[in-house]
Amino acid sequence: MDAVATGEPLIVLDSVNKWFGPLHVLDDVSVSVNRGEVVVVIGPSGSGKSTLCRTINRLEPINSGTITFDGQTLPAEGKALAKLRSEVGMVFQSFNLFAHKTILENVTLGPVKVRKEKASVARERGLALLDRVGIANQADKYPAQLSGGQQQRVAIARALAMQPKAMLFDEPTSALDPEMVGEVLDVMTSLARDGMTMVVVTHEMGFARHAANRVIFMADGKLVEEATPSDFFANPQTERAKDFLSKILTH
Numbered sequence: 001m002d003a004v005a006t007g008e009p010l011i012v013l014d015s016v017n018k019w020f021g022p023l024h025v026l027d028d029v030s031v032s033v034n035r036g037e038v039v040v041v042i043g044p045s046g047s048g049k050s051t052l053c054r055t056i057n058r059l060e061p062i063n064s065g066t067i068t069f070d071g072q073t074l075p076a077e078g079k080a081l082a083k084l085r086s087e088v089g090m091v092f093q094s095f096n097l098f099a100h101k102t103i104l105e106n107v108t109l110g111p112v113k114v115r116k117e118k119a120s121v122a123r124e125r126g127l128a129l130l131d132r133v134g135i136a137n138q139a140d141k142y143p144a145q146l147s148g149g150q151q152q153r154v155a156i157a158r159a160l161a162m163q164p165k166a167m168l169f170d171e172p173t174s175a176l177d178p179e180m181v182g183e184v185l186d187v188m189t190s191l192a193r194d195g196m197t198m199v200v201v202t203h204e205m206g207f208a209r210h211a212a213n214r215v216i217f218m219a220d221g222k223l224v225e226e227a228t229p230s231d232f233f234a235n236p237q238t239e240r241a242k243d244f245l246s247k248i249l250t251h
């Protein structure tokens with residue numbers, strides 16, 4: 001797409017630092033994501049991509065810096081954090097569905113329990129979302145009866161059911177058999193096209209090229225490069241990025 005991002009910043013990280021013991025896993029990271037923007041985070045294993053993604057809704061506490069979401073600085077805990085968290089959908093590598101709930105219940109539980117929606121309203125939107133991700137006909141099954149790709153699409157529908165202002169994806173296709181990767185990326189691409197603000201940690205360079213507005217390249221906890229996908233893939237600026245691309249693009 002390579003469209004220049006529009007709108008004002010929705011997610012702003014300012015000088016964020018995080019250590020795991022002696023490991024400086026986020027090293028003074030500042031980045032901002034505009035409304036409607038799709039940012040793909042790439043980089044070598046261990047560079048801090050997942051941690052970055054998880055700090056955005058404070059699943060990982062930070063040691064210093066600030067994170068602002070929709071104009072509000074994210075508190076470290078409490079009710080205000082819970083409210084902000086409910087506005088940021090998250091999809092993990094492992095789908096994390098509730099095994100003993102049906103697919104539809106997985107999607108309606110959050111809206112009913114957390115957002116106090118009427119069951120009928122949650123059910124209607126849940127079914128519409130399952131339809132959107134292509135599995136409305138599986139609504140009464142249980143997660144174990146679905147393929148990995150289908151489960152991940154349920155996880156996306158479940159996150160969307162909370163009507164989030166942004167979606168975070170942490171390696172959403174890494175645990176899938178190769179033939180199921182495409183169906184999940186298709187759902188994500190359609191979400192991107194519909195204007196959802198998205199931060200996506202992924203090794204899927206095709207998705208980065210075609211669905212992202214911006215690529216962020218991380219190495220050793222630092223944000224090393226930021227560019228449009230076409231600029232980044234055609235003309236990486238740093239040796240770290242050139243080296244990374246030469247390794248992944250030759251496979």
Ligand SMILES: Nc1ncnc2c1ncn2[C@@H]1O[C@H](COP(=O)(O)OP(=O)(O)OP(=O)(O)O)[C@@H](O)[C@H]1O
Nearest residue numbers: 020023025043044045046047048049050051052201
């Ligand atoms: N809970 C934790 N405790 C200690 N160290 C951690 C923890 N989580 C991550 N790390 C370390 O922090 C570093 C960054 O991890 P992170 O998962 O953010 O990297 P990544 O870029 O997403 O890697 P990958 O592509 O392999 O998933 C790694 O060295 C990792 O081992």
